[in-house]
């Protein structure tokens with residue numbers, strides 16, 4: 001996985017609440033067997049009309065937001081389906097950071113597996129930062145410092161230590177867990193003694 | 203120390219815990235379907251990794267499969283590739299598969315319980331958010347992303363942090379015409395779609411105790427719509443009776459041992475929950491959603507709410523957007539909303555009891571001229587059982603289509619889709635914009651309410667046709 005250190009971009013602001021993963025990437029694009037190529041279909045129903053033409057007014061179709069790396073969104077972002085196609089589509093479009101006052105659980109976890117940093121911050125902060133989208137000014141994200149800076153201000157955000165480390169170093173968490181294989185072996189040994197029906201019902 | 207049911211299952215599956223709380227937990231049961239698994243298997247191949255415990259894994263195609271005659275194969279090229287890919291991956295990695303033409307094929311969350319693959323006290327995962335369904339058996343069951351599917355395939359474990367405990371007590375008894383679907387819609391309407399974020403919910407109280415296993419599955423199924431990681435219900439005699447003699451349930455001595463363990467799975471009397479919500483069963487009415495979020499519920503006797511009466515600006519905007527998408531005006535009577543399509547099925551309400559209830563109400567009646575209606579049984583076994591009981595004949599003579607099992611119009615990845623502006627009374631679980639087809643309008647209801655809408659041609663109170 002690619003690591004994440006710092007990011008600088010004019011953010012795009014989607015004020016809508018409860019943006020679900022069906023909106024982020026609709027079902028017709030889930031038939032792929034690859035992780036790539038979904039960026040052009042990101043927010044498909046909002047971005048394209050019935051004829052498949054880009055809707056000019058939609059923020060991600062407009063300059064400079066069509067090149068944004070940072071999305072700011074209303075609360076409960078990423079609710080609904082567990083589809084990892086949602087972060088794949090965001091990442092393929094170029095979005096590497098999403099800022100919101102709250103995220104749905106599965107989506108939040110999925111982001112970290114794909115080099116995307118989801119930042120949870122207060123609604124007041126979201127409103128303040130969204131001004132920079134409207135004014136089309138850049139903001140800065142520094143993961144190591146856990147800091148968003150804009151204008152001459154900066155604010156801190158909370159993040160789980162382990163998730164931060166994986167993202168900063170681009171670690172593959174399967175490999176990390178494979179290092180604990182002895183513990184898994186031992187766990188399974190105990191399990192087959194205590195709950196034999198888990199492995200074989202006879 | 204006294205523990206909640208969730209605490210007990212969690213502690214029992216802890217392989218490793220780091221100082222910051224990040225934990226490795228063991229996964230006893232892994233369900234797989236064709237949409238969220240291809241990239242996971244591809245990942246294994248690229249890294250030369252194996253499936254650690256194929257015998258703890260069960261695969262089934264369900265999202266893409268057509269619900270019409272399947273003997274000729276799948277027309278849609280991309281759907282076909284996905285289903286073929288699942289078959290090839292299962293073969294290559296030694297995973298058990300119920301293929302498209304297997305009579306045990308069905309929606310992943312229906313077949314798990316049906317086979318006894320789902321068991322109390324286990325950790326069950328699937329690359330699908332409605333995995334919470336299995337929590338009805340007192341298992342810790344939740345949806346994961348594809349990278350996590352790969353992680354489970356490779357290590358049979360998952361990296362997790364423990365959630366908080368929330369208990370929702372549904373007390374008292376349910377009035378006539380009110381079902382498990384109304385109970386969970388009421389819960390979501392009460393706590394909101396993010397109300398459960400960060401929690402695992404335990405459903406308790408007399409109403410929950412009195413539900414059948416299938417009804418409990420309906421409740422747990424939609425836990426994710428309240429934002430919680432998982433929802434569970436303590437197992438009891440009903441749970442054990444349901445599992446007894448299922449194909450993959452423990453047998454002989456193993457059964458006796460398992461039951462002893464299962465009986466220890468409850469929240470201790472004096473344990474502490476981080477939060478608790480109480481709902482009165484008597485206060486629940488047959489419900490309908492009017493908007494594009496499962497929390498947008500109203501009693502069928504009510505009206506479409508007025509966004510202008512909402513004080514929160516963001517909420518007002520969201521409501522306006524929903525009503526515009528749904529083509530509805532504030533203050534319209536719910537019972538005046540005309541319907542074009544009826545869908546009975548999905549992992550929420552596609553089990554045999556749902557079909558029995560619907561057929562019972564439908565007996566000797568016809569669907570209205572302005573609607574078309576379909577029933578999609580949740581699995582091949584549900585379908586066979588329904589046909590044995592003659593339910594298919596009741597549906598067909600009333601004017602319903604009787605289909606092959608799968609996810610179907612719950613998400614419309616196969617040809618079963620709504621057209622723009624078509625309005626559907628659906629027993630599924632999501633009413634998001636475009637969920638059942640671009641521009642399609644979904645009203646979530648119970649199976650009984652779906653039948654009432656089918657007969658009247660508009661959203662109607664199930665109690666009027668009982």
Ligand code: SF4
Nearest residue numbers: 332548549609612613
């Ligand atoms: S029936 Fe619907 S909700 Fe259930 S697994 Fe299939 S698509 Fe998902």
